[in-house]
Amino acid sequence: MLRIHFAAGDLARTRVSDGPDPLWESVLSLHQLQERRQDPALDAWRRHVMHHGRSSLSVLLPLVPARGYFPDFLTPAESADGFEAGLDALLSTPRSQLRHQIGRLAVDRPVEPWLRSVAEGATPALRRLDEALREYRHHAFGTTWHHIRARVEADRARRTRTQWCHGTDAMLRTFAPCLYWRPPVLEADYPVDSEIHLEGRGLLLIPSYFCRRRPVALADPSLPPTLVYPACPSGPGRTPPVTAPGSQSAQLARLMGHTRAAVLESLGTDCTTSELARLAGVSLSSASEHAAVLRGAGLISSSRRRNCVYHRLTPMGLALLDGRR
Template sequence: MLRVHFTAGDMARTRVADGPDPLWESVLSLHRLQAPDREPALADWRGHVLRHAAPSLRLLLPLVPSRGYFPDFLTPPQGSEGFEAGLDGLLGTPRRQLRGQMERLGLERPPCPWARSVAEGSAPVMRRLGAALRDFRRVALGASWHGVRSGTEADRAWRARVQWYSGTAAMLQTFGPGIRWQPPVLECDYPADKDLHLDGRGLLLVPSYFCRRTPVALADPALPPTLVYPARNTVRHRRRTADRAAGEHLARLLGHTRAAVLQSVGGNCTTTELARRAGVSLSSASEHAAVLRDSHLITSTRECNTVRHALTPIALALLDGHPAAVIPSPGGAGNHAALHGRPAPATGDRP
């Protein structure tokens, strides 16, 4: 078990990342390639990567075993700023850290000549490692990155919104059985028994598409505290019968077309994308989006000449079948009638 110890200052400094970290996703996708439980949903992706990224895999797999320790320098904090920024941070790792982390990796598996050369950290070797990571990301995540982002966006937006309206403690209670908030400690199912004291630094929570079952943290407690966790939208084991029941429930509540529009929003999309996904006209998608927005089921933000829509916590709860997860939204109750396109009756002061 991993126990993350919070202080009052840590509660104020804890936040959910703006999206998936490309270097964490690269490393965790290497885990998925080696996993004994081959997920059917990833079969095509896995075959594509094995066919087209073989040269990169020969250099990367010795650094990222299928389980256990992997070096922290592969997932530097600069990765939150994008792949190239993260890669610059990785390539700038001090040689002392490289040597220490590679020595620790060598305790769990005999080092190959390539791993020993990485431990030395010469410029040519690090450039070769950077080229392998860049090539692997292009093959494994390049065409899939939009799906990775959309697969984590609904989770990220939901938890950030819970934190905004109800506070950090409420957000830490949203993770479910594998990550439990027992104030002032966050208990996480973990393959090793360890304690992480934040000491006022706060915690960065990073939703991940490729993370499975248990969260992942950096091994060195001196590094910026980070917890990478499986995003809810990436869980692929929902029963089809449960999905059908949820769809029927939404159709009774919203009507078939509006339910289809709500289910088509995904993590984030424009009105044009929404119309295409739901199979309706652009004007119809715009009208349904307006009703869903007035009912606090989606939020809409304008970016230049486009409008982007995202699900709210209430919508996520409806789609996931977890009504207990609903938190109060701005405007409170009184919007049930608006779900069907009718104005809601006037209510008193907003909370």
């Protein structure tokens, strides 16, 4: 059992990550390749990776065994800023941490000689790890990243909407039965007994496409508290449910039109106009036009970052979707 203990201020510092974490998805997808109870939905993906990614798998699988411990340096916090940022942080891990974590990996199983070179921070070994992660990313996520992102975005939209409108306590209750919130403790089924005391640091929750059965936490309690959990499979990329005539979605469609309502409901996390068009199933020009109307009504806000315009729901927009006055 995993028990995460919240103290004063931890609820206010608890949040859901901004999107899929590429290195966490890499590690957890390596678990899925070795899973005994394989998910049929991943069969085609698994065959593709096993066929095309053999050289990278020979390097990575010894680091990520099917069961038990894997090194925390494989999933640095900087990965939240993208694959390149995460990989730079991984390759810059201090030698003392590499040595300690590879040593812990060797407690349960013999490690290959090249992993001992990783533990010493040897440049050729780290270069080999860098190349393997890049190759694996190409074969494992080259054509599937949009599916991963769509599921994670849909899950994040649900959690953050609840947090905006009802608070973190209510948001934590949405994770049952994967997680159980019994204030001030968050509990999860776990292969080993583990206690994490947040002590005012808060908790980062990361929805994951390849986390399928139970949540995963960092092994080192001194690292920023992080919990990766299975992203809810509903949302963009699946057949949408039939909308009942009296439902909130139907009422929004009657108020502002089906297309504009779809654009509003597609906004769960920050997304560009292009992403908004894809999620809502409309053209780029249509998404831009509807976003301008929604922004004028105070339901969304927009900001420019480099060459892209990002949109997000305002508290008023969240409240409207939630059905509150």
